[in-house]
Amino acid sequence: MKLITIISCVFFSLMTMKTAKADAEAALLGALNQLHMAASTEAARTAVNQLERIAMAEPDVWQAHYHHAYGMVMLSFRENDTRLVGQLLDKAEASVKQAYGAEGDPSELLTLQAFILQARLNADPSQAMEYSTQANNLLSQALEKRADNPRALLLMGQNLFYTPESFGGGKERALPFFEKSMAAYENNEPQSAIDPFWGQQAAQSMLEQY
Amino acid sequence: MYSILIAKTHAQLSVQGVVKSSQGATLPGVNVMLKGSFDGATTNENGEFTFTTLRTGEQTLFLSFMGFRTKEISLYLAGDTILETLYLREDLRQLDAVVITAGTFEAGDQRKSVTLRPLDIVTTPSAAGDIYGMLTSLPGAAIVGEDGRLFVRGGDAYESKTFIDGMMVRQPYASSIPDLPSRGRFSPFLFSGTTFSTGGYSAEYGQALSSALLLNINAFPEKPQTELSFMSVGMGVRQTLKNENGSLSLGAEYINLKPYMRIVPEKYTWNQYPSTISANLFGHRKTANNGLLKFFSNISESKSGLVYPDLSATPGSHQDIFLDNKNFYTQLTYMQDYNDWVLKMGVAFGYDADSISLERFSVQEDYYSGQVRMRLIRTFSGHFSIKAGAEAAFTDYTFRYQGNDGGIDFKGAFSEYLPAVYVEAESRPFHRLAIRTGLRHEYSSVIDKHVTAWRTSAAWLFNADWQASVAAGSFYQTPEEDILRYATQLHFEKANHYIANIQYEKQNRIFRAEFYHKVYSSLVRFDEDLFFAPASYNNLGEGYARGVDLFFRDRSTFRTLDYWISYSWVDARRIYRTFPEKARPHFAPEHSFTLVGKKWVHALSTQLGISVSLATGRPYHDPNKENFMSERAKGYSDISINTSHLFSMWGQQSILYFSASNVLGRDIIFGYRFYENPDGEGNFPAIPISPSAKRFFLLGLFITI
Numbered sequence: 027m028k029l030i031t032i033i034s035c036v037f038f039s040l041m042t043m044k045t046a047k048a049d050a051e052a053a054l055l056g057a058l059n060q061l062h063m064a065a066s067t068e069a070a071r072t073a074v075n076q077l078e079r080i081a082m083a084e085p086d087v088w089q090a091h092y093h094h095a096y097g098m099v100m101l102s103f104r105e106n107d108t109r110l111v112g113q114l115l116d117k118a119e120a121s122v123k124q125a126y127g128a129e130g131d132p133s134e135l136l137t138l139q140a141f142i143l144q145a146r147l148n149a150d151p152s153q154a155m156e157y158s159t160q161a162n163n164l165l166s167q168a169l170e171k172r173a174d175n176p177r178a179l180l181l182m183g184q185n186l187f188y189t190p191e192s193f194g195g196g197k198e199r200a201l202p203f204f205e206k207s208m209a210a211y212e213n214n215e216p217q218s219a220i221d222p223f224w225g226q227q228a229a230q231s232m233l234e235q236y
Numbered sequence: 237m238y239s240i241l242i243a244k245t246h247a248q249l250s251v252q253g254v255v256k257s258s259q260g261a262t263l264p265g266v267n268v269m270l271k272g273s274f275d276g277a278t279t280n281e282n283g284e285f286t287f288t289t290l291r292t293g294e295q296t297l298f299l300s301f302m303g304f305r306t307k308e309i310s311l312y313l314a315g316d317t318i319l320e321t322l323y324l325r326e327d328l329r330q331l332d333a334v335v336i337t338a339g340t341f342e343a344g345d346q347r348k349s350v351t352l353r354p355l356d357i358v359t360t361p362s363a364a365g366d367i368y369g370m371l372t373s374l375p376g377a378a379i380v381g382e383d384g385r386l387f388v389r390g391g392d393a394y395e396s397k398t399f400i401d402g403m404m405v406r407q408p409y410a411s412s413i414p415d416l417p418s419r420g421r422f423s424p425f426l427f428s429g430t431t432f433s434t435g436g437y438s439a440e441y442g443q444a445l446s447s448a449l450l451l452n453i454n455a456f457p458e459k460p461q462t463e464l465s466f467m468s469v470g471m472g473v474r475q476t477l478k479n480e481n482g483s484l485s486l487g488a489e490y491i492n493l494k495p496y497m498r499i500v501p502e503k504y505t506w507n508q509y510p511s512t513i514s515a516n517l518f519g520h521r522k523t524a525n526n527g528l529l530k531f532f533s534n535i536s537e538s539k540s541g542l543v544y545p546d547l548s549a550t551p552g553s554h555q556d557i558f559l560d561n562k563n564f565y566t567q568l569t570y571m572q573d574y575n576d577w578v579l580k581m582g583v584a585f586g587y588d589a590d591s592i593s594l595e596r597f598s599v600q601e602d603y604y605s606g607q608v609r610m611r612l613i614r615t616f617s618g619h620f621s622i623k624a625g626a627e628a629a630f631t632d633y634t635f636r637y638q639g640n641d642g643g644i645d646f647k648g649a650f651s652e653y654l655p656a657v658y659v660e661a662e663s664r665p666f667h668r669l670a671i672r673t674g675l676r677h678e679y680s681s682v683i684d685k686h687v688t689a690w691r692t693s694a695a696w697l698f699n700a701d702w703q704a705s706v707a708a709g710s711f712y713q714t715p716e717e718d719i720l721r722y723a724t725q726l727h728f729e730k731a732n733h734y735i736a737n738i739q740y741e742k743q744n745r746i747f748r749a750e751f752y753h754k755v756y757s758s759l760v761r762f763d764e765d766l767f768f769a770p771a772s773y774n775n776l777g778e779g780y781a782r783g784v785d786l787f788f789r790d791r792s793t794f795r796t797l798d799y800w801i802s803y804s805w806v807d808a809r810r811i812y813r814t815f816p817e818k819a820r821p822h823f824a825p826e827h828s829f830t831l832v833g834k835k836w837v838h839a840l841s842t843q844l845g846i847s848v849s850l851a852t853g854r855p856y857h858d859p860n861k862e863n864f865m866s867e868r869a870k871g872y873s874d875i876s877i878n879t880s881h882l883f884s885m886w887g888q889q890s891i892l893y894f895s896a897s898n899v900l901g902r903d904i905i906f907g908y909r910f911y912e913n914p915d916g917e918g919n920f921p922a923i924p925i926s927p928s929a930k931r932f933f934l935l936g937l938f939i940t941i
Contacts, residue, residue, distance in 0.1 A: 053274050068265065072278040075267035078300065079276045082269070106792070107743045109700070113302050150744075151796075151836075190841050192884035 050084045054093055054220050061097055067104045074101055081121065088130030089220040095121035095138055096224065102145045111149040115142050134222050136168035137178040144181065155193075158185050176214060177225045179207035183232060197236070204232045251311075252286040253319035255279050255299060263301060263324060271296040271308070289313070303327060303700070326699070336670055336695040336705055340433050360832055361878040362847040364895055364934055367420040367427075368409070371449070372849075373830045375750075375785030375802040376434035379851055379872060380823050382906045382925045384417025385409055387823035388434050389752060390781030390808025391446030394716050395731070398449045399441065400427075401530060403567045403584040404629070406605045408449075410512065410538055411561040411590055415503075416928055421563065422534065423489075426518070428454030434785070435733045435752055436707025439658040439674030439691045440611065440625060445713045445731040445756070453518055453532050457483050465489075467936040468496050470512075482521035482529075489514050496933075503928050507556055508541030526573040533566040546595070551911040551921040560591040567607075578613040597639045603717075604632040619664045623674075629654040635721045646768070648721030652682040652714065660691070668697040680714045680728065687712045687728045701742045707735045715760045723762070723773035730758045744792035753782040759812035779810025779818065799833035819865035822907060825851040825872070841882040849874045856907035859920045869907045875899050885939060893936040901930055 057080065061073035074097035081090040098118035102111045119142060125135055140161040147157040162185055168178040183203030189195025211226040255266045262283030269276030270289055277287035297309040297319075304324040311317065363369035368386050371377045378387045385393035398408035400422075409418035429452035433441075441448045463474040470491035477484045494509035514536030521529045538561045546555040567584035588603040611625035630653055637646040660674030676689045691709035698704065712728040719726070737750035759777025766772040789800035808824040811817060820826075828851040836843050853868035861867065878895035898904065908922040915921055 049274070068278075068281070071265045075265075075269075075276070075278045075300075076274070078267055079269040079274050082271070082298070083273055108792070109742070110302075117302060190882050192841070192882050192889050 050080060050087055050090065051220050053080050054090060057097075058093055061100060067101070070097075070101055070104065074098060081124070085124065086128050087220075088125045088128035089218070089222070091121045091125035091128060092130060092134065092138060092222060093220075095119070095125065095142070096222070099138075099141055099145050103148065105149075108149050111145070115145055118142050131221070133168045133172035133175045133178060136164045136171070137175060137181060138222075140164040140168070140178075140181050140185075144184070158189055161185055174206070174210045174214070176207045176210035176229065177222060179203050179210060180225050180229045180232070183207060183229075187232065200232075201236060204229055204236075208233060248288040248290060249292065249313055250286060250288050250316045251297075251313070251319065252284070252317070253322055255283045255285065255301075255322045255324060257304070258323050258325045263304075266299055266301040266304075266324070269298050269300075271298045299324060336672055336693045336707070340431060340437070359834060359843065359845055359878070359880065360847060361845040361876040361895055362830070362832070362849055362874065362897065364876075364897060364932060365424065367422070367424045367430075367449075367451075369419070370424065371432055373800075373802065373832050373847060374432060375787050375804045375828075376447070377432075378804075378806070378823055378825055378828060379849060380854070380906070381872070381904065381927060382415050382417060383823075384412060384419055386447065386449065388447035389754065389783060389785075389804075390806045390810075390821070390824040391731075391754070392821070392823060395444060395446035395713065396449065397441070397444035397447075398451065400451050400532065400567065401453055401569045401582065402440070402450075402580065402609060402611070403569065403582045403607055404443065405565065405584075406586055406603065406631075407563055407565075407588045410536075411559060413540060413542060413544070413557055413559050415925060416510065416540070416542075421514075421536065421565075422451075422516075426453060426516075427451045428456070434750075435754070436691070436693055436709055436735045438623075438672070439660045439676040439689070439709075440623065442656055442658075442676055442678055442689070442711075443629075443654070443713050445711050445729060446754070453530060456520065457485065462941040463487075464939045464941070465936060466938075468934060469493055482519060484517070484519035486517050487515065497929075500929050500931075500933065503926070505543040506541065507543065508539055508558065510538070510540035512536055512538040523570075523572075528571045530569045530571075531567070535564045537562045545909075545911075545923050547909060547923075548912050550913060551915045555595040556593075558591075558593040562589045563587070576615045578615075580609075580611045580613075582609045583607065596641065597637060597644070600634075600636040600638075601717075602634045604630075606630040621662050623660045623662070624658065626657045627655070629656075633717050633721065635717070650682050650717075650720050650724065652680060652720075654678065654680050654714070670695045678712060678728075682720055682724050683714060683726050683728070684724075685727055687730075702738070702740055704736070704738045706737075707733065709733055719760050719762070719773065722768055723770035725770065726760060726773060727758050727775045729756070729760060729775070729777075731756050745790045746788070748785075748787040750785045750787075751783075752785070753780070755780050756810060756812075759810065761812060762814065764814040777810065777812035777815075779808065779812065781806060781808035781810075781824065783807055796837070797833065797835045799831065802828075802830045804828045815864065817864050820855045822855050822857075822865070825854045827852045843880045845878045847874075847876050849876075854907055857910075858908065858922070859910050867908075869905050872904065872906070873900075873902055874904070889940045891936075891938045893934070893938065895934045897932045898927075898930060903930075 057073050057076040061070060064070035064073055077094040077097045081094040084090050095118040098114050098121065102114040105111045105114065122135055122138055143157045143161040147154055165178050165182045165185065168175055183200045186195040186203065187197060187200035207229045211229060216223060255263045257263055264279050264281045264283060266279040267276065268279065268285045270291055273289065273291060275287055275289040275291065277285040279285045292313045295311045295313050297311050299307040299322060301324060303326065305327040307324055360370045360373050362373055368384060371386060372379045376389050380387050383393065386396040387393055388396050398405045408421055410421050412418040431450040433448045435447065437448045457476045457478055460478045461476050465472045470489060472487060472489035474485060474487035490513050492509060492511040497506060497509055514534065516534040518532040523529055541556060541558040543554050544557050546553045565586040567582060569580065569582035572579045584607040586605045590601040592599045607627065607629045609625065609627040611623065613621055613623045615621040632651045633649060635648040637644060656676060656678040658674060658676040660672060662672040664670045671694045672692065674691045679686045689710045689712055693707035695703060695705040711731045711733065714728060715726050732755045733752065735750060735752045737748060740747045756779040758775040759779065761774055761777040763772040783804060783806040786803045787800065791798045805827055806824050809818050809820050830847060830849045832847045834843060834845040851872040853871050855865045856867050856869055857865045858867045874897060876895065876897040877899055881892040883890055904926055906925045908924055910920040910922050
């Protein structure tokens with residue numbers, strides 16, 4: 027009888043472990059969905075907190091850190107205070123570092139770093155030149171690693187779109203990037219359900235401006 | 237028995253509680269979780285949380301909330317759990333460490349919380365492209381429009397010194413003739429970091445009674461480029477080269493006001509329209525072991541000549557004045573970063589020759605200066621650092637006054653060797669508090685005196701938004717050349733500063749209020765009629781300057797609009813130089829107010845700027861009146877505008893710039909000068925001191941290739 031107890035306990039814990047990874051995936055996707063649908067800042071923060079819990083519980087899953095950082099960036103867009111935005115984005119960068127540590131996809135992580143810079147620019151437009159130059163560098167590297175990364179193409183396009191023409195930007199130069207980005211979104215097949223997937227709507231709305 | 241065990245392991249427990257800050261405020265948005273699991277919750281608007289978990293036994297509860305230190309609590313879960321209130325402490329380490337700000341306006345890339353950025357300074361309308369003009373839009377620097385130099389908090393121009401990369405620049409201003417204000421010798425585009433200190437500065441800087449302007453050369457260009465500038469006053473060209481290890485930039489500029497002054501009516505007749513030709517070279521090189529070598533060199537020659545009232549002759553007469561200035565300045569600095577040590581060394585050399593010719597006499601001044609500096613900073617455990625330095629400055633000055641009718645021929649000269657040592661300690665015993673204390677010892681060979689100065693300052697961070705700072709110290713300066721050429725049996729001039737400020741910063745808005753009291757002693761006095769006799773010079777002058785400076789800047793209320801407001805109130809009186817009694821000096825207007833606004837219009841790729849400056853009338857002495865310095869000129873008011881348009885010309889990045897001062901066309905009178913001899917009725921006639929033209933326009937095209 028004691029043996030049955032032990033076996034059933036062990037069996038129970040094995041089952042738990044196998045479903046753990048599936049649980050992490052489900053939890054991540056659930057939290058991301060919550061974030062996407064969040065109407066209020068409180069709801070968004072609740073979703074981002076859940077992403078933080080998942081990242082802390084599963085430190086080897088790079089996507090958990092990735093999505094946590096992404097969630098922080100989305101939170102920062104709701105914030106007006108430059109100092110708070112800076113703190114949120116510093117925290118996002120720390121999560122990106124952890125994602126690198128968990129051997130995350132370099133192309134996606136470089137793109138996310140550029141996204142963080144764009145969020146900084148959004149809060150502090152006086153540093154526009156500096157931030158957009160740095161973002162440009164990161165996105166070029168991201169595209170070198172994977173030329174059809176739809177998010178890198180989207181952000182590169184946005185960077186050019188908002189840079190004055192006389193500084194090498196402008197609507198015309200941005201267009202090919204948006205077109206390639208849309209094509210990449212339509213053709214792309216992510217390897218895992220929890221790989222980064224945001225941005226298709228943003229690419230669509232950029233194209234509608236032409 | 238084990239059925240109960242299984243039932244328990246399947247049961248969900250609830251954990252609930254409340255989270256508050258250490259000040260007692262409830263905290264919504266806190267992330268509360270069981271370490272190692274996904275279980276957790278976010279606190280609601282009352283700081284309350286509830287979550288369920290399948291875990292039991294020894295667990296760690298983990299709380300995380302931005303701006304606060306994370307907290308871990310050990311729990312033993314055996315059933316539904318209600319926790320006692322949990323408190324989180326504010327984490328000030330996430331904020332920039334508290335910075336001593338008393339008496340300082342900083343614009344640079346090092347600090348995150350700055351009051352001004354370098355580009356802000358460059359785009360201020362009232363400045364017309366001059367660094368010192370730009371500084372008058374900040375509280376503390378008085379608008380003395382006919383002069384153009386820095387007059388800080390009731391102090392004379394010689395009390396403010398300019399440093400480039402830590403080296404003192406003896407002649408930062410281009411020479412000027414009456415009523416044509418001096419401008420800075422160096423273009424503001426050369427500098428990336430600026431600290432304008434209106435008092436209480438570090439023991440590292442001496443020989444400045446009132447203020448120190450610290451400039452850092454921008455020797456780190458982003459890419460190699462060629463820059464062309466075409467302006468209504470002249471043109472320039474610059475070529476920058478860059479590689480992995482360093483960069484080099486060579487520029488030349490030719491300014492000639494003739495075409496401009498022929499079009500815009502001027503008050504005076506010019507025999508020789510002001511013209512300047514200059515060239516500069518600067519660069520940097522990274523060396524082994526984290527070292528950085530920076531080089532800067534500038535050479536220029538200026539000429540001008542005009543017809544100006546001759547105040548020492550019969551009223552109504554005029555004379556021709558010619559001015560020729562040659563200047564050369566070069567410096568080399570080296571900085572090296574070891575683990576806890578930072579070493580900085582520098583050497584500089586300058587030569588300045590001023591030739592002034594009037595009808596009856598001519599004056600020639602030659603100035604050689606050299607400087608060697610060394611500074612060492614050692615940091616201990618991140619909270620405590622010691623700075624020590626030694627420097628030596630050499631000056632050789634020659635003055636020649638020659639009467640054209642073969643009369644007086646006077647030669648005065650002196651050499652000065654000025655060594656100094658200093659040591660300063662800076663400590664942050666808590667994250668909220670920073671303290672700095674230092675001592676500086678100087679010796680001047682020309683007056684043969686030693687002096688020791690003390691400096692101290694501290695800053696306290698109340699919370700994330702409020703900070704207070706204090707500074708005090710003694711500041712010494714050797715008397716100026718125009719005194720030393722006659723008399724050297726003198727002492728250092730002295731000023732004691734006492735400063736306190738409070739600063740509020742939140743949401744891209746910053747507000748500062750600073751109170752100061754300066755006590756001057758040992759100021760040089762001499763008898764105007766016996767200026768050539770050494771015995772008439774002494775250090776019996778003294779005075780005070782006290783006031784309040786207010787500054788407010790807002791970059792967030794209106795999206796693309798950035799504006800700042802500065803206000804100063806100065807109460808200053810002194811007896812020095814030829815003053816017969818204590819009086820408010822001519823460079824200390826009682827109230828000064830400036831409003832600067834800038835807006836970027838993205839659709840037009842254009843920036844628009846406006847500045848409004850107002851000041852109460854400055855004192856002047858009317859020899860027709862009994863009292864000294866009793867009169868006040870009319871108040872000063874100026875509205876200047878500027879605009880910069882970014883566009884692409886033949887595929888190259890270009891900026892079209894236009895600025896206009898005094899757009900309302902007011903008659904500006906800074907004060908009055910008086911003829912030394914009375915007219916027929918025994919009155920001393922006055923001539924108003926006013927700008928050479930009502931408005932100043934500047935049009936420029938800048939192309940980067």
